[in-house]
Amino acid sequence: MKKKNIITLVAVAVVGLAAFLIATWKSSDTLEQDFHIEDIDAISKIYIADKQDNHVLLQRVADSTADVQWTVDTLYPASQPMINLLLSTLHDMRIRQQVNKNAIPYTIKTLAARAIKVEVYQHRYFINWFHGKVRLFPHEKLTVTYYVGHETQDMMACYMYREGDKVPYVIHIPGFRGYLTPRFPSDPLAWRSHNIVHWDIHHLERVEMDIPASPEESFAVQREGEGFVFELTQGHTRIHDFDTARVAQMLSCFANLNFDEFAEAVPHSDMKASFANTPRAILRITNTDRETREVRTYLKYDNPDDTVSMPDSSLYDMFDVNRLYAIIDNKDTVLIQYFVFDNILQPASFFLGKEKSPFAKE
Numbered sequence: 001m002k003k004k005n006i007i008t009l010v011a012v013a014v015v016g017l018a019a020f021l022i023a024t025w026k027s028s029d030t031l032e033q034d035f036h037i038e039d040i041d042a043i044s045k046i047y048i049a050d051k052q053d054n055h056v057l058l059q060r061v062a063d064s065t066a067d068v069q070w071t072v073d074t075l076y077p078a079s080q081p082m083i084n085l086l087l088s089t090l091h092d093m094r095i096r097q098q099v100n101k102n103a104i105p106y107t108i109k110t111l112a113a114r115a116i117k118v119e120v121y122q123h124r125y126f127i128n129w130f131h132g133k134v135r136l137f138p139h140e141k142l143t144v145t146y147y148v149g150h151e152t153q154d155m156m157a158c159y160m161y162r163e164g165d166k167v168p169y170v171i172h173i174p175g176f177r178g179y180l181t182p183r184f185p186s187d188p189l190a191w192r193s194h195n196i197v198h199w200d201i202h203h204l205e206r207v208e209m210d211i212p213a214s215p216e217e218s219f220a221v222q223r224e225g226e227g228f229v230f231e232l233t234q235g236h237t238r239i240h241d242f243d244t245a246r247v248a249q250m251l252s253c254f255a256n257l258n259f260d261e262f263a264e265a266v267p268h269s270d271m272k273a274s275f276a277n278t279p280r281a282i283l284r285i286t287n288t289d290r291e292t293r294e295v296r297t298y299l300k301y302d303n304p305d306d307t308v309s310m311p312d313s314s315l316y317d318m319f320d321v322n323r324l325y326a327i328i329d330n331k332d333t334v335l336i337q338y339f340v341f342d343n344i345l346q347p348a349s350f351f352l353g354k355e356k357s358p359f360a361k362e
Helices: 002-029 080-092 101-114 244-255 268-275
Strands: 043-049 055-060 070-072 094-098 116-129 134-151 158-162 169-172 195-197 204-210 219-224 227-232 237-239 281-287 292-298 323-328 332-337
Touching: 043 080, 101 134, 101 158, 195 292, 204 244, 219 244, 227 244
Parallel strands: none
Antiparallel strands: 043 055, 043 116, 055 070, 094 169, 116 134, 134 158, 158 169, 204 219, 204 281, 219 227, 227 237, 281 292, 292 323, 323 332
């Protein structure tokens, strides 16, 4: 009996040792395969921070039917192209090589001083049996933390360290020419969506254009039944003979209307000269759910310092022919393109077929 027990213990020990050796061999053999994240669909949120105290939280919206799929700091819609690029980067990145042994101390020191920290959280299950067919007790878990460093000398990869590893690695995406560090910005503005409205014509209730300098040119397009009516807002005069093609073209722009960029980097003197004037046009868009967005537009001067020396600044007409300033919902100051807004920033007379808009770029 004792002999039988000894044989059993020896067998268990051999099996355990074999399992350990296999696991160790497998771990080292698949090192290059598991640095990336395979199941990006399970990612629930990503936290990015740098050494300059910039940080951003990107979070997936739980409701898969929502128009906004990800949020920035739980407050703003995220740019889906930026999110898609980040997720594909986490999925596609691979180890090109291990950092040279002699360079490891310097690389670690540099990463500690300058690296961008990236925390990835994923949905996990305490019980996950039969290749995901039985999943119980879901929870969110911090699954991996990366430290993204500077580019390599050939600009084709970057240095990265994954928390828990013994050494940093040189990381790249096979076939991609460039390094990956710029794909992990820690500035929240870099991640925010540039979309103003995403409402097709069937979800539009009212579009109102207020032109302060020419109130007689202000107008509104209001839904009435299955169609729309055109009204001059000064005197509330309804116009029946309007250009339906131009109005339809204008309304179609709201299916995907975007601004160019946030104006955070614009010099204060530039914006001060522009915003000292009356808005060029005030656009209000309301959908069938009674949600309203407001866009107040202002001329963007090419050289705002010249307005100071002008005897009559109203005569100053040297403005940027490509872009305008805009304030959205009294919150965000942005830049918009005439090219995008040319069919929208028009006076009433344009939609009545009488003249070309003074807002349009020549």
